[in-house]
Amino acid sequence: MPRMPHPHALVRTIGRPRTAHLARTARTPRLGSVLLCVLTALVALVATTQPASAAAGRPYTNPLKSAKGADPWLQYHDGNYYLITTTFTGILGIRKSPTLAGLAGAPNVQVWSDTTSTRNTNIWAPELHLFNGHWYLYYSAGQSGVACCDSQRTHVLESAGTDPLGPYTYKGSLTGSNLSPGGWLIDATVLEAKGGLYLVGSGSVNGSAQSLVIAPMSNPYTLASSSFTVISSPTLSWETSGAPVNEGPEPLHHDGRTFLTYSASYCQTPDYKLGQLELTGSDPLSRASWTKKQTPVFQRSDTNGVYGPGHNGFFTSPDGTENWIVYHANSSSGGGCGNGRTTRAQKFTWNTDGTPNFGTPVALGASLPGPSGETAATPTSYTLVNRNSGKCLDLAGGSSADGTNVFQWTCTGGTNQKWRIEDQGDDTSRLVNVATGGVLDAADCSTADGADLRQWSWLNNKCQRYRLVFTATGDYVRIVNENSGKVADVADCGTADGTDVRQWSWLSNTCQQWRLVPTT
Template structure:
């Protein structure tokens, strides 16, 4: 009888949810299977809270664990389901969990049950100290200043001001999706003008579709870094980067520099395709920054890529260059441990 050691099984990816190293910067990837657009919050209570898009696009789940590696084994709790009719009735995408002023907020994307591509931003609120408990209250649509296809909201605070960044089609109805930024005056609303930070310009941002989406923000080394994802949600999906000085007026588009090449993309060598829609977290001690993202472990997809369920959540440590900019490397292979891949 052929016998396989645990180590060999891990390398084969058969037990990829089982960590093989105790190092807090090492992960057994994928962390969570069939969960796209991942968002992880390391809260002050010591728990990692995880939410993501489910392949059925019909609900929002939360789970928590003491380590990133344990998230895949943690119980998924459904905290909200789509409406049977009307708004918030289809395409439940990209939830993000944020703790603001003593309450929890879930920002998410949804279409109408009767018009599934009439996509907008919505918010849920929970006053419980533990977001797995208490009541999630619908706070309605998060208005952006004009009505058009809108998705992938994120929020961050910088030097005493909270901001919202999101994806939307331009007010003039031009094709493609862009990324905007505005100040927030409450966790449920923006104030002042929304400014355009980036639109699809380069060839790698226009593969099949003209897409800039899914902003995520990391403040480090005197800079504000905003990653985003571009092109179709297949093997062409890749991650771009905007950079601004931490002292800059973030609402001035000229304060941001856009990298002309993707900073994170498919790796045939590692068998990872279409990495993107990322978020950021840290090790429990806060010393190491972690990139959390989704990718598939195959290139070719039968049918619509949005209907393929196998975008898996993954994580890897970020390296930092001498000039203070991030080195993401490439997506690591399944069950490969360690930092940024090559």
């Protein structure tokens, strides 16, 4: 049976108390003046020793991702949130937005596609980690043509630079000689602790139940030992609903302490939930160094209609003052392990004993204050700017008629140049013109070079579905028609207003690259 994964990121909290000092006077004033001064000073002291209260971010509503929203990993980096989730295919896509709310409508940009048969299906639990100026993308994947899911293994990609969108190259597989069957390992994350780097994932050692396992790393893509150690097994009653499972480990650091959350029980049940370990010893490779909390830390809420919350990750608000958890959950008790799971996020706090307090999963649909420190507006649509000409993908005259031509034009900010990029839940999107509601369409479903791109009513076919494939840093993508495999191309690399946009075979030139620019 498939075991579902979980995403995570290190959280660092920033305490911000300030100390006020009472002013001292050289003389002895009258009693009334003394009392007034003391009262004023005490008020000032109370006010200034309270933690600074940052303004809430832009309002958001869960879910953040309703299509393919399982096993979410959410990273805030350099002014933007990046969200990546399980796809169940051989493709990995990332959403990017300056606000948490904007992720719900952000384009899904394909950053990796694999045709190698041993690892090109059932991609689960992707995570992004930044080390030494490169992003490392860890994920589980299986073998094409093999029944799910004994062929799942952990793989790692490396970015060329500091852009989380890539481009990426494949670095290798991470597995252990003592994992069964045959090196099975899923839900891997990277733990930094006690001056070392460790890979923590979910697997079985010597026939154990599906457990949390750990091995040392010599660098972000190489294990220092092929032998894994079990640090947690599903032995408590709440870890065995449906099947005994510990998976989806995720590190959380706070005030010099290291915690590791994990998902327990079988994802097919509504009782999939989070447990917690704490590193209380000196050796992360030793099971004795980890102390397990005997009760779950995050679980279903029938009152709020949330079932099977798990496979979590962590992130901080843009100003660094708030801690947030991202996770997937179902909206019915029979939701199971598939694509019905949606991505959700909420703020969490800390108990007086220094442990995290994740609270109760919030209901869908309520407007909530976003992470503090967000300053950008939430995007509602996007313009597509050609890299060669600097001009925008435009709908001629803003006409709503089927067959209206699509060409390039100087960017004006008009709604006929704004497009909603709507995820179709199959690694493709449709491009909906804001002015008309019509979609980008390849004329007559042609597969020929030069076939016209136009507007048409939504027919729900592959000729109207596109993959946005990351091409170059700067948010440049190629717009690939799902039916023909050909890309949106400015005819003859023209730079004039009105130059036609058509489909053409990929030539790897700037006339076929489009920048995604968020608009409101």
